[in-house]
Amino acid sequence: MNITKDIFYVGVNDHKVDLFEGQYRVPNGMAYNSYVIMDEKVAVLDTVDQGFDQQWLANIEAVLQGRKPDYLIIHHMEPDHAGNIARFMEVYPETTIVSNAKAFVMMDQFFPGQLHSPRVVVENGGSLSLGEHSLIFVFAPMVHWPEVMVSYEPTEKVLFSADAFGKFGALDVEEPWDDEARRYYIGIVGKYGVQATALLKKAAELDIRIICATHGPILRENLGHYIGKYLTWASYAVEEEGIVLAYTSVYGNTRKAVELLAETLRNKGAEKVVVYDLARCDMSQAVADAFRYSKLVLATTTYNADIFPHMRSFIEHLTERSFRNRTVAFMENGSWAPRAAKVMGEMLEKSKDLTLCENSVRILSALNEESTAQIEALAEELCRK
Numbered sequence: 001m002n003i004t005k006d007i008f009y010v011g012v013n014d015h016k017v018d019l020f021e022g023q024y025r026v027p028n029g030m031a032y033n034s035y036v037i038m039d040e041k042v043a044v045l046d047t048v049d050q051g052f053d054q055q056w057l058a059n060i061e062a063v064l065q066g067r068k069p070d071y072l073i074i075h076h077m078e079p080d081h082a083g084n085i086a087r088f089m090e091v092y093p094e095t096t097i098v099s100n101a102k103a104f105v106m107m108d109q110f111f112p113g114q115l116h117s118p119r120v121v122v123e124n125g126g127s128l129s130l131g132e133h134s135l136i137f138v139f140a141p142m143v144h145w146p147e148v149m150v151s152y153e154p155t156e157k158v159l160f161s162a163d164a165f166g167k168f169g170a171l172d173v174e175e176p177w178d179d180e181a182r183r184y185y186i187g188i189v190g191k192y193g194v195q196a197t198a199l200l201k202k203a204a205e206l207d208i209r210i211i212c213a214t215h216g217p218i219l220r221e222n223l224g225h226y227i228g229k230y231l232t233w234a235s236y237a238v239e240e241e242g243i244v245l246a247y248t249s250v251y252g253n254t255r256k257a258v259e260l261l262a263e264t265l266r267n268k269g270a271e272k273v274v275v276y277d278l279a280r281c282d283m284s285q286a287v288a289d290a291f292r293y294s295k296l297v298l299a300t301t302t303y304n305a306d307i308f309p310h311m312r313s314f315i316e317h318l319t320e321r322s323f324r325n326r327t328v329a330f331m332e333n334g335s336w337a338p339r340a341a342k343v344m345g346e347m348l349e350k351s352k353d354l355t356l357c358e359n360s361v362r363i364l365s366a367l368n369e370e371s372t373a374q375i376e377a378l379a380e381e382l383c384r385k
């Protein structure tokens with residue numbers, strides 16, 4: 001596939017993967033993108049997951065048409081992109097590997113004693129001439145590993161952005177970009193908003209016409225939309241007004257309370273109310289929506305003097321991704337010593353810029369008149385805020 005006259009797509013679609021990075025469900029598979037620039041010198045940009053070496057090498061061979069690659073550029077050492085470095089060097093042993101010092105340390109860890117080819121170690125801001133084209137390297141630490149760099153090709157104005165602007169989903173499945181790009185960003189890079197913002201700042205200085213990420217589609221049109229989404233996500237700003245109700249329920253009583261709250265909110269005119277049963281939903285979807293919307297209600301039972309495990313896990317997913325800048329409310333259930341609201345509050349203590357609702361809901365085993373009134377008051381407050 002031609003991206004421009006001289007830049008080609010040689011990546012692969014993975015429909016075998018069940019959990020990407022061992023935890024993210026990818027019902028539409030995953031794409032591992034790799035590119036070739038054909039010029040006086042030929043450069044291959046990144047490799048693909050180890051299980052796809054044959055297809056990837058065949059894609060490269062079809063583009064090269066008998067030429068040999070001069071450079072293998074490695075932007076990121078995570079094995080979904082770097083898994084085939086040694087395999088590539090078996091086929092093209094004359095190739096020079098181009099990357100940065102941190103990446104070469106990891107390369108020798110992943111492929112101990114296996115790589116003997118010449119190396120070019122690039123600096124931040126350094127460049128590599130291929131003839132008419134060149135690549136300028138910009139380091140992007142923690143987006144999403146410390147060795148990550150992106151590169152910019154100024155002749156065709158292409159940003160090779162590594163994981164940034166990537167999404168879940170193979171390229172042979174049509175689906176909207178935003179939802180799976182959000183779930184990907186929040187899940188995988190979400191902790192590193194400061195570093196992602198720094199990369200966006202550097203990118204703003206470049207005239208970019210095409211974004212080629214290592215996952216997801218080639219972005220050519222309406223780049224402002226994608227960059228705008230990234231600016232929102234990286235800054236932890238609210239993306240949309242809406243209320244997420246995330247709950248766990250053992251015997252259905254907490255669920256009934258959450259359903260009543262959802263109904264009350266809708267009756268009061270709340271336009272966007274999203275409900276997640278944390279024991280059954282895709283946790284990464286619930287996490288992504290907690291960052292997407294402005295308000296979050298956490299409802300759970302007291303359990304072993306703590307909270308129900310799925311809720312603990314959910315809150316940990318939020319806090320380890322620097323959850324902040326949202327309105328939060330608590331609903332707790334307990335039959336003899338309810339303390340779930342206290343535990344949830346303590347877990348969120350270090351989260352910045354949270355607005356805690358004055359109203360909360362305490363269910364003693366099952367809904368009664370008092371807790372039903374508390375739901376009404378909480379709904380009122382959430383609609384007011």
Ligand code: FEO
Pocket residue numbers: 076078080081144145163214215
């Ligand atoms: Fe797609 Fe961080 O690897």
